[in-house]
Amino acid sequence: MIDQYYTDKDEFLVVLDSRNASEINNNPFNSSIQFNFENSLLLTSDYINLKCSVFSFVCPNSIYLINETNCFISITYNLITYNINLKLGNYNAYTFMTQLLLQIGNNFTMSFDPINNIFTLTNSLYDFSINSTTTMYNIIGISKNTTYNSTNKTLTMPFTCNFNGIQNINIHFTNLTTQNVDSLTQSSSSVIQSIPVNVNSQQITFNKTTNFGFNIIENNLDFINIELRDDLGNLINLNNQHFNLSLLFTKIKNYKRFAPESFESILQDYYDEY
Numbered sequence: 001m002i003d004q005y006y007t008d009k010d011e012f013l014v015v016l017d018s019r020n021a022s023e024i025n026n027n028p029f030n031s032s033i034q035f036n037f038e039n040s041l042l043l044t045s046d047y048i049n050l051k052c053s054v055f056s057f058v059c060p061n062s063i064y065l066i067n068e069t070n071c072f073i074s075i076t077y078n079l080i081t082y083n084i085n086l087k088l089g090n091y092n093a094y095t096f097m098t099q100l101l102l103q104i105g106n107n108f109t110m111s112f113d114p115i116n117n118i119f120t121l122t123n124s125l126y127d128f129s130i131n132s133t134t135t136m137y138n139i140i141g142i143s144k145n146t147t148y149n150s151t152n153k154t155l156t157m158p159f160t161c162n163f164n165g166i167q168n169i170n171i172h173f174t175n176l177t178t179q180n181v182d183s184l185t186q187s188s189s190s191v192i193q194s195i196p197v198n199v200n201s202q203q204i205t206f207n208k209t210t211n212f213g214f215n216i217i218e219n220n221l222d223f224i225n226i227e228l229r230d231d232l233g234n235l236i237n238l239n240n241q242h243f244n245l246s247l248l249f250t251k252i253k254n255y256k257r258f259a260p261e262s263f264e265s266i267l268q269d270y271y272d273e274y
Helices: 093-104 263-273
Strands: 005-017 032-042 047-060 072-077 080-085 108-113 118-123 128-130 154-156 168-173 191-196 203-207 214-216 220-229 244-256
Touching: 005 220, 047 168, 047 191, 072 093, 080 093, 093 108, 118 128, 191 203
Parallel strands: none
Antiparallel strands: 005 244, 032 220, 047 203, 047 214, 047 244, 072 080, 072 128, 108 118, 118 154, 168 191, 168 220
């Protein structure tokens, strides 16, 4: 007689709070976290496969708009180059101008056109250059890796400024390889979920609304390493705040349709019923 099977699934949650992490690799950024388990998540031979998805995610919106990745501006005038790191924090166009002028020198003035969202920078004494090493190019409205020179001591930026900040948090399950692809690597990556960031909200939240899940090839998981990165692959600075992440694991298993029950299981069913 040929065995007949039906397919069923077992689901369980793994709840991860970064305050309970086994290792925090980049404190106080708190965006590279490892959780070790006493009992591994084992995929035994009687299971067809194991799937995983992000069930929920929440953390405070503590991410600065001007951060370690975009705070630098290099300006040359009067044959001297000034390398300036802007004070980290959250800005709008006007608070940004105030802080920048405090740090770049008394000879500069700056204006903002709210119609087209473009900055103009002026030096009262010298022509100047904004150098290609500047990392705040999106913020002030210039291109990456490009040097811009003033004309008659004035430079109007060619593009609009950008104060949107980080637009997505990409959750990486770094000890896994998935079939998910991102534009940064242009190949399979460890990204398991991308979460939009609303800069006007005090919290960043995600709750599972689809059946999306990815296959786990590994047969034995005794630790989980999670990284939170932006769309350019930079580890996000949570400024010593923490996150909570719930992962939904689904085990797909074949069961014999007419498998005989053991005497012990029959007795257990009886006791459960009565």
